[in-house]
Amino acid sequence: MSPGEYIRNSQIWRSIFRHPAPTDRRNRVVVMLTNFFLHLHPVSIKQQGIALSYTWCMGGITFFLFLVETITGVLLMFYYRPTLEWAFADIQALRDVQTLGIMREIHRWGAHAMVITVWLHMYRVFLTGSYKPPREFNWVIGVLLLVLTLLLSFTGYLLPWDQLAVWAITVGSNMARAHPFLGSEGPGYQLLNLGGYDLITPGSDAKFILLGGRFVGEATLNRFYILHCVAIPLVVAGLIAIHFWRVRKDGGISQPL
Amino acid sequence: MDPHPDLTSSVLTGLGWYYLIMCVMNVLWTVRSYRVDGQVPKSVPWIGGIPVAAFWASFSALLMMVSVAYFTGTRSPETFPLRLPDSFKDSFDAVTANPVVFFALSVVGFVAMILLRRIWIKDTVAWLLLNGALLFMGLSMTDWDFRQIVGKPDNVPIVGMLFILGFLTWIYFRRAVDNDDRIAAGQPLYEQEDNEKVLVWPDLVYTELICMVLLTALLIFWGIALKAPLEEPASSVKTPNPSKAPWYFLGLQEMLVYFDPWLAGVVMPMIILGGLMAIPYIDFNRAGNGYYCFRDRAFAVSTFLFGFLPLWVAMIVLGTFLRGPNWNFFGIYELWDVHKVESANNVNLSEYFWEWPLFRSIYGGIPRGGDVGTILIRESPGIVAMIAYFALLPPILGLTILRRFMARMGVIRFMVFSNLILWMAILPIKMLLRWTVSLKYIVGIPEWFFNI
Numbered sequence A: 001m002s003p004g005e006y007i008r009n010s011q012i013w014r015s016i017f018r019h020p021a022p023t024d025r026r027n028r029v030v031v032m033l034t035n036f037f038l039h040l041h042p043v044s045i046k047q048q049g050i051a052l053s054y055t056w057c058m059g060g061i062t063f064f065l066f067l068v069e070t071i072t073g074v075l076l077m078f079y080y081r082p083t084l085e086w087a088f089a090d091i092q093a094l095r096d097v098q099t100l101g102i103m104r105e106i107h108r109w110g111a112h113a114m115v116i117t118v119w120l121h122m123y124r125v126f127l128t129g130s131y132k133p134p135r136e137f138n139w140v141i142g143v144l145l146l147v148l149t150l151l152l153s154f155t156g157y158l159l160p161w162d163q164l165a166v167w168a169i170t171v172g173s174n175m176a177r178a179h180p181f182l183g184s185e186g187p188g189y190q191l192l193n194l195g196g197y198d199l200i201t202p203g204s205d206a207k208f209i210l211l212g213g214r215f216v217g218e219a220t221l222n223r224f225y226i227l228h229c230v231a232i233p234l235v236v237a238g239l240i241a242i243h244f245w246r247v248r249k250d251g252g253i254s255q256p257l
Numbered sequence B: 001m002d003p004h005p006d007l008t009s010s011v012l013t014g015l016g017w018y019y020l021i022m023c024v025m026n027v028l029w030t031v032r033s034y035r036v037d038g039q040v041p042k043s044v045p046w047i048g049g050i051p052v053a054a055f056w057a058s059f060s061a062l063l064m065m066v067s068v069a070y071f072t073g074t075r076s077p078e079t080f081p082l083r084l085p086d087s088f089k090d091s092f093d094a095v096t097a098n099p100v101v102f103f104a105l106s107v108v109g110f111v112a113m114i115l116l117r118r119i120w121i122k123d124t125v126a127w128l129l130l131n132g133a134l135l136f137m138g139l140s141m142t143d144w145d146f147r148q149i150v151g152k153p154d155n156v157p158i159v160g161m162l163f164i165l166g167f168l169t170w171i172y173f174r175r176a177v178d179n180d181d182r183i184a185a186g187q188p189l190y191e192q193e194d195n196e197k198v199l200v201w202p203d204l205v206y207t208e209l210i211c212m213v214l215l216t217a218l219l220i221f222w223g224i225a226l227k228a229p230l231e232e233p234a235s236s237v238k239t240p241n242p243s244k245a246p247w248y249f250l251g252l253q254e255m256l257v258y259f260d261p262w263l264a265g266v267v268m269p270m271i272i273l274g275g276l277m278a279i280p281y282i283d284f285n286r287a288g289n290g291y292y293c294f295r296d297r298a299f300a301v302s303t304f305l306f307g308f309l310p311l312w313v314a315m316i317v318l319g320t321f322l323r324g325p326n327w328n329f330f331g332i333y334e335l336w337d338v339h340k341v342e343s344a345n346n347v348n349l350s351e352y353f354w355e356w357p358l359f360r361s362i363y364g365g366i367p368r369g370g371d372v373g374t375i376l377i378r379e380s381p382g383i384v385a386m387i388a389y390f391a392l393l394p395p396i397l398g399l400t401i402l403r404r405f406m407a408r409m410g411v412i413r414f415m416v417f418s419n420l421i422l423w424m425a426i427l428p429i430k431m432l433l434r435w436t437v438s439l440k441y442i443v444g445i446p447e448w449f450f451n452i
């Protein structure tokens, strides 16, 4: 008996993997149905639908990057405190935390990569016309995922609390001030007033709500931290689940009719 | 010592590796060429009959020598000769360092990409283009200013994205042209050939596994090669110049040059997203569902590509690489000088209108006063223009040139569609007006923060 076979026949191995490595047709079908992770997939699929030159694997890569970001992000959270006192110092100290190695690098570059692959996925879905019926609504869910991916990246940008972070968010969030009706420097805000008192002021407008203050400060850091680490990822995870479910319900990856 | 050295020992070593990799790529290409390319046709004078691979072999040899030269030149970077000459850099910047040329070039490139698609999808042409791009990068890396921008860790992914995007666009056109020909000849589509059902295990599961392993390797390599940036701790008194949004929003920040924040930062992004979501409900064309093609969807694909390539990606490139202090435009080899001044003397449409000699003599110049009536009269030319653009143009088009569209789409869908197209067009229109007649606002009511 080879060492490999010995391991695969041990009680421990067989207690973890409910099924031996599938080598014949019947077992290859069964594994797809019985394995929790694999059952996201159908059992069999059209050859061209999974050709790399067709899907560019961009949706799958985006999903993989989302998982990478989740794992590295959780590791980073162990070392990071979102307060004015600690945020910058913690990131700086991370460089000396040997056990974490290049987690911050992977998290940052993975985030850039995810923004790029989401676009490229959208690009391919458009160019293959895969948004056409019956997949219209999955495209809409996709656009929501695109926005949320950008927002994930944007909220994370602030967390290191260095010059780059704070000013990039300042530039970005100044837009909220110009929101029509809801921004204190936006057109039409004067229309929202009660008995001569403006409802929309720098202390109550869209920018204030986004930042939790008039400027990027401690409240902003807290807000962005929670959005970045909890709120948006939860929504994204939910939408990805629906997105995948729809891919299958809409008849699998698109093919010529 | 020059504080901004164009070449240093480590740059030379890096470029040595760079050209070595290019050399290896071209050696592989030579092998491929030897197998499939054959000879230059006998009819061509001088070089007829020579195997095409011979040219690639010579090119590879040349790259090898360049690589060795860079590796061995590391001891005296100041005098190393293989670098971009200053005269070239200056004249290149002089021609390209302005947003008008940049935008014009990206539109010309876009049109050429579509019209010349049958040429550039050819293997050899595409390989030449890739080599051209790589040589341009490599040579430009011998310039200090270019390196500062392109080599910034946060900008590296953008450079990578440009190459990947080029490659995927190439794949698209290749497959699309192939299918266009098949449709014309009445043959089955590429996607319909060999399209048996296969089992997900092993066919898909293993592809996924390999993808994950490769990506993990890439991320680890990338993480080791480039440190995540960390600048000085945040300070509310020291404003960096330029202050840039994260790179994926730089297209929006670039729009701020032409539109006020309420449009560029709020309304337009919402319209972009709403427009994207509306695509499946607007595009009534049933052709091209689930396969690559161009001819049957020429309008939809060209519109989308125009929005994505020149209006989004090119704007990000512009915002990232070419906008420096005070959001001035800098050439790729130009030093980011904080004191560079660009005069901006822009004029509102209302000023043009009321100061026009004829109206001036009748009405006595631009109406002044802060009450609602005067403001509306003052801005009436712009307001009328905007109403005509968004409210009158669509029905007029729908009843005349685009009659067929409106009949097939129905009125509501057609109105949504034409308004989205008009919103997309308003950016290039405003850009053109700014560059040609220095137009500031079409409607300018700073009293209400309402400027278009």
Ligand code: HEM
Pocket: A055, A057, A058, A059, A060, A062, A063, A066, A118, A121, A122, A125, A130, A131, A135, A138, A139, A140, A141, A142, A143, A145, A146, A149, A240, A243, A247, A252, A253, A254
């Ligand atoms: C977090 C972001 C996203 C993830 C993880 C994701 C993941 C996936 C995956 C794994 C597939 C299967 C086929 C493939 O890999 O191409 C898919 C299909 C699809 N995606 Fe996404 N996607 C995302 C964002 C988007 C966006 C931004 C759009 C469009 C705006 C979109 C629209 C679609 C559509 C219409 C399909 C069906 C395509 C077909 O059947 O050929 N998705 N997505």
